[in-house]
Amino acid sequence: MASMTADLAFVSNYPMAKASCMDLGKRVFGVPVSPRIIWSNRRKLKSFATRAVMQVGSIVEESKKEECLGLDVVTETELREKGFLGLRKTKLVCTVGPACCSYEELEKLASAGMNVARLNMCHNTRIWHQDVIKKIKKLNHEKGFCVSVMIDTEGSQIHVADHGGPSSVKAEDGSIWFFTTEKFEGCRPFTVQASYEGFAEGIKEGDELVVDGGMATFEVIERIGNDLRCKCIDPGLLLPRAKLSFWRDGKLVEKHHELPTLSTKDWSDIEFGISEGVDFIAMSFVRDADAVKHLKNYLFNKNKSIKVLAKIESLESLHNLEEIVEASDAIMVARGDLGVEIPLEQIPTVQEKIISLCRQLNKPVIVASQLLESMIEYPTPTRAEVADVSEAVRQYADALMLSGESAIGCFGEKAVCVLRMASTRMELWSREENQQPSFPQRELGVSLSDQIAEQICNSASRMANNLGVDAVFVYTKHGQMASLLSRNRPIPPIFAFTNEESTQMALNLQWGVIPIFFDLSDDMDANMAKTIDLIKAKGMLKEGDAVLIVSDAIPTVYQTLQVKVI
C-alpha cells in the first residue's frame, strides 16, 4: 500500500474541557504547523460512539496503486482540465422531452454536465418515460456517468384539457369564448374544456381569466352554472394543458379548491417512479407540509431512499414556506407557475428568500424555469437570461433547471453548456469579489450528535477555507455530513465517498458535492488511505496537495480515537 507521509490530527467532538493539545509538530501544507487541539467525544454509549472525525493531512508521496474509483467521467475530465478549485459547484437539472430523449442526445446532455434528468409526468406516456429512465441508467452503467432521475407530478392545478386540436389555438382580441367543464371529444370552435369541474367556483362577472400567466387574458362576462362565457381582452395563444388563474382588482383570486395535491394520476405516477427506481419525486403545487409528509410516510414503507422535492409555485406555498421546507428533502423554486401567482418583478426577491431559508434548514434548492427560454429557438441566450443565471448562482442555489430549453429546444446541449460555463465563472468571480450572501447562522441540530455533526462541518468548512486545502473528503453513509458541509458553501470541492448508491444519487443535487460510490470499511484509516491513493492514482492529487477529511461513518469497531502520524 502506498504510504501517505502526512500529519494527521483528529478533530472530532470531544467536549472542550477535555481537549488535550498535541503538537504533531510536522509540516503540513508547506508551513510549520502550530499545535492543534484534539477534541474527541468519548460518549459512553452502550452502542457505538457517534463520532465525527475531521483530519487534516497532506500528501507528499507518489502512489502506485491504480484502482477503479466511482468518480463519474464528467468530474474526472473537469478535474484533470481545471484542478480542484476549477470544479463546478452548482448542479444542473435538465427536463427530458422529445428533443433529447434518444440515448445519443442524453449522452450529450450528460457529457455537457447534466447532474439530474427531470421527467415531467404532465406530458407523454409512462412507456415513454420508462424508456428514458432505462437509457439514463444504461448511460450511468456503461459510460460512467452519474445522472440521477427525477419525476415531476402533474398535480391538481386547474388547466386547459388537451383540446386534441392543433398545438396551440389563437385567441383574437374581442372574441367570445366558452370555458366549460363538459367533456367532449375533439375540439369545438371558441370552446375550452377545463380540467376541473369546480374551476369557476367563487368567480364573478368582471373577473379576469389569465391563461399560462399571460399568454392570453379574458374577461368573465357571464357565469352559467359551472361554466364561464368570456371575452378575450388580451389576445394570445391557448396551448394544450395551459394553466388557468383568476384575478380580481389586480390580485390573484386564491382558489382553495378541495382538490388534493396529489391526484389519482399522480399516485399512479408515483408507483411508476418507485418501480423504476427514481431518485427524486417533485410534487407540483404543494400548498402545505401535510401533502409532503403524506408522500414521505408513504415512501417510507415503499422506498425510503427516494427524496421528495416540494415545488414552490403558488401563493399558498409561500404562506406555508417554512413548514414545507422543513418537511421536504429538497425544494424547487418553480418560477413558471409561481410567476402566474405573484407579480414577475417579485420573483428575484422571493427566490433569494427561499434559497436562504433552504440553506438555513439544510435543504438543497433548485431554481427552475425560463432561465434560458430564448434558447428553445436561438443558439445563444439573451443578456437578461445570463444575468438571471448568474444571480441564481450568486444567491448560492444548489441547482439550476432547464425546462423547454432541453425538452423541446433546438439547442439543448448548448443550453447546458451555457449554464455550466456561466455558473462556473460566476462561482469563481463572486467568490473573488466576495459577492455572495454570508452563511445564515441558524443552528439546526436538535440532538447532541446532530449538533456535533453540524459544528464539525461548520468548523471544517472554515478550516478548509482558511488553510486553503485543495479538497474535502467526507465518508458518509446517508449523506448528512456531506450536506452539512455543502450548506457552508466551502471553497474546495467536497468529495463524498459513500457505500450507499441512493446516497450517491441524492447528493447529485447538493452544491459543491461530488458523490463517489466507494466500498467503505470499518477501518477509517483504510478508507482514508485507499481513497487518497485512488484519487492520486488517477493523477488528480499531486505532491503537496492538502485534503481535509471529515467522516460520520459510524464504524463498528472504533473504541478509541487514533492520532496518526505516518
Ligand SMILES: Nc1ncnc2c1ncn2[C@@H]1O[C@H](COP(=O)(O)OP(=O)(O)O)[C@@H](O)[C@H]1O
Ligand atoms: N416528456 C415530455 N414529452 C413531451 N413534451 C414534453 C415533455 N416534457 C416537457 N415537454 C414539453 O416541454 C415544455 C416545457 O416543459 P415543462 O416546463 O416541464 O412543462 P410545462 O410547460 O408543463 O410546465 C412542455 O410544455 C412540453 O411542451
Ligand SMILES: C=C(OP(=O)(O)O)C(=O)O
Ligand atoms: C417547473 C415548473 O413546473 P411545471 O413545469 O411542471 O409546470 C414551473 O412551474 O416552473
Ligand SMILES: [K+]
Ligand atoms: K409537472
Ligand SMILES: [Mg+2]
Ligand atoms: Mg409548475
